[in-house]
Amino acid sequence: MKTVFARTAVLKDCSTHYCPGCGHGIAHRLVAEAIDELGIQGRTIGIAPVGCSVLLYDYIDVDCIEVAHGRAPAVATGMKRTNPDKIVFSYQGDGDLASIGAAEILHAGHRGEQLTVIFINNAVYGMTGGQMAPTTMLNQVTTTSPKGRSAVEQGYPLQVSEVMAVLPGVVYVERTALDGGAGVRKTKKAIKHAFELQVEGAPGLALVEVLSPCPTYWRMPPAKAMKRIREEMSKFFPVGRLKG
Amino acid sequence: MSERVLMCGNKALAEAAILAGCDAYFGYPITPQNEIPAYMSRRMPEEGRVFVQSESELAAISMVFGASATGKRAMTTSSSPGISLMQEGISYLAGAELPAVVVNVMRGGPGLGNIAPSQSDYFQATRGGGHGDYRTIVLAPSTVQEMVDFMPLAFDLADQYTMTVLVLADGILGQMMEPVVLEKKQSKRKLPPKDWALTGANGRKQHIVRSLWLADGRLEEQNRKLQTKYEQVLKNEVLFEDYRLEGAEVVVVAYGVAARIARSAVDSAREEGIAAGLIRPITLWPFPTERIGKAADKYGLFLAVEMNMGQMVEDVRLAVEGKASVLFHGRSGGGVPAVEDIVGILRQASGSGGGEKGVGKRK
Amino acid sequence: MTTNGFCEEIIIAGFGGQGIILAGKLLAQTAMKAGREVTYMPSYGAEVRGGTANCMVIVSDKPIANPVVTRPCSLIAMNKASLTKFGPRIKAGGLLIMNSSLIDGEPELEGDIEIVAIPADDLAVELGSPRSANMVAMGAYLQKRGYLGPDAAAVCLADVLAKRHHETLPVNSKALHRGAEFAAQGS
Numbered sequence: 001m002k003t004v005f006a007r008t009a010v011l012k013d014c015s016t017h018y019c020p021g022c023g024h025g026i027a028h029r030l031v032a033e034a035i036d037e038l039g040i041q042g043r044t045i046g047i048a049p050v051g052c053s054v055l056l057y058d059y060i061d062v063d064c065i066e067v068a069h070g071r072a073p074a075v076a077t078g079m080k081r082t083n084p085d086k087i088v089f090s091y092q093g094d095g096d097l098a099s100i101g102a103a104e105i106l107h108a109g110h111r112g113e114q115l116t117v118i119f120i121n122n123a124v125y126g127m128t129g130g131q132m133a134p135t136t137m138l139n140q141v142t143t144t145s146p147k148g149r150s151a152v153e154q155g156y157p158l159q160v161s162e163v164m165a166v167l168p169g170v171v172y173v174e175r176t177a178l179d180g181g182a183g184v185r186k187t188k189k190a191i192k193h194a195f196e197l198q199v200e201g202a203p204g205l206a207l208v209e210v211l212s213p214c215p216t217y218w219r220m221p222p223a224k225a226m227k228r229i230r231e232e233m234s235k236f237f238p239v240g241r242l243k244g
Numbered sequence: 245m246s247e248r249v250l251m252c253g254n255k256a257l258a259e260a261a262i263l264a265g266c267d268a269y270f271g272y273p274i275t276p277q278n279e280i281p282a283y284m285s286r287r288m289p290e291e292g293r294v295f296v297q298s299e300s301e302l303a304a305i306s307m308v309f310g311a312s313a314t315g316k317r318a319m320t321t322s323s324s325p326g327i328s329l330m331q332e333g334i335s336y337l338a339g340a341e342l343p344a345v346v347v348n349v350m351r352g353g354p355g356l357g358n359i360a361p362s363q364s365d366y367f368q369a370t371r372g373g374g375h376g377d378y379r380t381i382v383l384a385p386s387t388v389q390e391m392v393d394f395m396p397l398a399f400d401l402a403d404q405y406t407m408t409v410l411v412l413a414d415g416i417l418g419q420m421m422e423p424v425v426l427e428k429k430q431s432k433r434k435l436p437p438k439d440w441a442l443t444g445a446n447g448r449k450q451h452i453v454r455s456l457w458l459a460d461g462r463l464e465e466q467n468r469k470l471q472t473k474y475e476q477v478l479k480n481e482v483l484f485e486d487y488r489l490e491g492a493e494v495v496v497v498a499y500g501v502a503a504r505i506a507r508s509a510v511d512s513a514r515e516e517g518i519a520a521g522l523i524r525p526i527t528l529w530p531f532p533t534e535r536i537g538k539a540a541d542k543y544g545l546f547l548a549v550e551m552n553m554g555q556m557v558e559d560v561r562l563a564v565e566g567k568a569s570v571l572f573h574g575r576s577g578g579g580v581p582a583v584e585d586i587v588g589i590l591r592q593a594s595g596s597g598g599g600e601k602g603v604g605k606r607k
Numbered sequence: 608m609t610t611n612g613f614c615e616e617i618i619i620a621g622f623g624g625q626g627i628i629l630a631g632k633l634l635a636q637t638a639m640k641a642g643r644e645v646t647y648m649p650s651y652g653a654e655v656r657g658g659t660a661n662c663m664v665i666v667s668d669k670p671i672a673n674p675v676v677t678r679p680c681s682l683i684a685m686n687k688a689s690l691t692k693f694g695p696r697i698k699a700g701g702l703l704i705m706n707s708s709l710i711d712g713e714p715e716l717e718g719d720i721e722i723v724a725i726p727a728d729d730l731a732v733e734l735g736s737p738r739s740a741n742m743v744a745m746g747a748y749l750q751k752r753g754y755l756g757p758d759a760a761a762v763c764l765a766d767v768l769a770k771r772h773h774e775t776l777p778v779n780s781k782a783l784h785r786g787a788e789f790a791a792q793g794s
Contacts, residue, residue, distance in 0.1 A: 063443065064442070064453070071302065078296075104306070107298075
């Protein structure tokens with residue numbers, strides 16, 4: 001029998017704690033495949049955020065650290081500066097990176113740290129139970145925006161990639177969407193490129209923003225969640241390469 | 245033997261950290277410790293080591309966290325308001341059992357307070373400081389020479405017990421210049437291998453550094469493990485100094501700059517014929533509880549002198565366990581206790597119920 | 608403070624730029640080389656802004672308790688504001704070295720204070736080095752107190768002056784000696 005698809009060895013052989021239809025499982029696999037294909041498993045250090053993906057190290061088989069909420073880019077700075085031969089990546093959600101860790105990601109980019117950042121934007125806080133995130137869409141109902149997000153009350157969704165792309169210390173920014181087969185393939189390519197740049201010693205930070213479904217707190221079935229990314233989210237968060 | 249050089253405490257401490265093998269320094273500007281990052285920004289690259297000015301104290305301690313997790317000797321320095329911000333990272337360091345050296349050149353508080361010398365962060369330093377069930381080792385230098393001598397000790401203790409060691413100085417010790425001898429010393433401690441470090445899982449099993457323990461009972465187990473470690477520290481690492489205790493009617497207890505002043509006051513009092521002595525805690529955690537407890541079997545009156553409104557005095561009271569009376573003299577918000585004021589208190593106190601027990605004037 | 612033994616507590620004060628810090632460091636360095644116990648404490652942080660500078664030096668035969676000087680044995684006042692602030696704090700029987708180039712008249716101080724009015728800026732200009740007024744004043748101080756000589760201080764100049772200023776070593780040495788001479792002879 002011919003094998004047409006196999007689990008990468010960097011992804012551990014276990015079931016995840018993620019909800020049905022969640023994008024984290026896909027994103028984890030893409031990160032693991034990129035590490036595998038680049039042959040850097042033995043020198044990669046992963047940083048797990050606070051959020052749904054806090055248990056990243058249970059799924060991705062590289063040395064890992066779990067850090068305080070939002071501080072991953074600072075922790076990564078401490079690691080990479082003292083270990084320039086290692087490949088350091090952070091995997092962060094929108095609450096972690098865009099809200100409490102806004103200063104850390106901005107300044108890691110501003111300093112031009114040689115890091116790979118995988119930013120999962122699902123427009124909601126998952127781990128704490130569906131609260132409003134900086135990236136929550138206008139009119140989106142969450143437990144802390146019960147009438148739907150209003151620009152007047154809570155501001156517009158935060159466009160992190162656009163902000164990061166203007167920093168001279170950031171070498172690569174791409175926004176992709178886990179909204180179907182094509183989106184997954186594009187995301188894979190972007191993630192792999194963000195690792196490649198660090199392997200090559202590119203002089204700055206590489207960031208991939210991944211629009212990712214959260215059927216549970218969007219309160220809709222998985223297929224509809226993917227459709228929402230395509231038809232609603234990517235209107236405000238346009239996919240494509242912003243820099244590099 | 246190296247020669248004596250005149251150096252301010254901040255710079256001397258920075259050079260001593262380099263001599264002690266500090267691989268990486270991360271910090272954010274705040275008075276009165278700005279000489280440290282300035283010095284490190286020049287010297288660390290000269291040595292081929294890492295210096296980063298962070299965007300905040302939250303980031304600085306997180307950078308220490310990252311560097312330490314890879315097995316490097318990492319440190320940061322700050323002053324009181326900045327140390328408050330670092331409590332997040334210090335708690336995570338405790339949870340993840342990572343070594344770190346943090347220096348607090350204390351200034352007046354609460355709030356923005358002022359930039360004058362102070363000892364008002366004693367509670368924060370000795371009670372863990374951040375959230376959760378943990379401790380940090382706290383070293384209290386009293387001279388610029390001790391600022392130097394405590395750096396290799398701090399790094400060794402941090403590595404030995406995989407925990408944060410806090411060096412608690414103040415604006416006077418940071419800013420003042422004093423003759424000091426700087427030399428590289430070989431560590432006498434046998435330090436455990438850093439076999440937990442994140443160095444890349446090349447040909448070995450994945451290493452994970454974490455502080456999240458969700459499984460039922462697992463965190464309690466972890467906290468008991470931490471406690472076992474802390475008990476070793478309590479047993480093995482208490483440091484203090486006794487000074488002129490023979491026949492003391494009053495025993496002064498003071499640390500850091502306050503102890504320098506108390507020592508002079510004890511000398512002056514002795515010249516007047518007042519039998520005063522001094523116990524100087526050098527580690528504030530572990531506190532010399534046993535030493536002071538034993539002293540309380542012998543001496544009837546204690547005087548805690550601090551540059552705050554009364555913090556260490558609580559530990560002195562706990563240590564004497566009601567066996568002796570405890571007085572307090574403190575100055576706060578930049579005030580520094582005067583030798584004459586302490587002598588005045590000693591004068592008044594002697595012959596008022598103090599004294600060596602079973603000897604002299606005790607009623 | 609200590610009742611027995613030698614202990615000298617000095618405040619040096621003036622405008623920022625008058626070399627206050629350097630004069631203090633020179634005194635501390637010279638005392639250290641002479642085998643004395645010494646501390647040096649600068650004013651720091653926001654206090655420094657607004658153009659005033661001061662530092663405190665203690666030289667003693669015993670370990671020094673507190674490097675912060677509240678009641679100096681000696682004051683070197685390089686401008687009027689410094690004299691106003693610190694003059695009244697001089698201990699009875701103490702010494703005031705005041706820069707008469709910038710301070711008119713003699714202050715009324717209580718407690719039998721010896722006053723040396725020295726035109727430090729004028730003497731420094733005469734030496735061709737206006738910025739050496741601090742050294743002129745320091746020379747006068749050393750002469751009056753006598754526990755360290757201007758020669759010893761001149762030797763230590765190289766330790767405290769940044770390398771890029773080492774071409775001024777000879778003139779600063781001259782300034783130390785000129786100040787000492789003035790204090791000894793009154794002219």
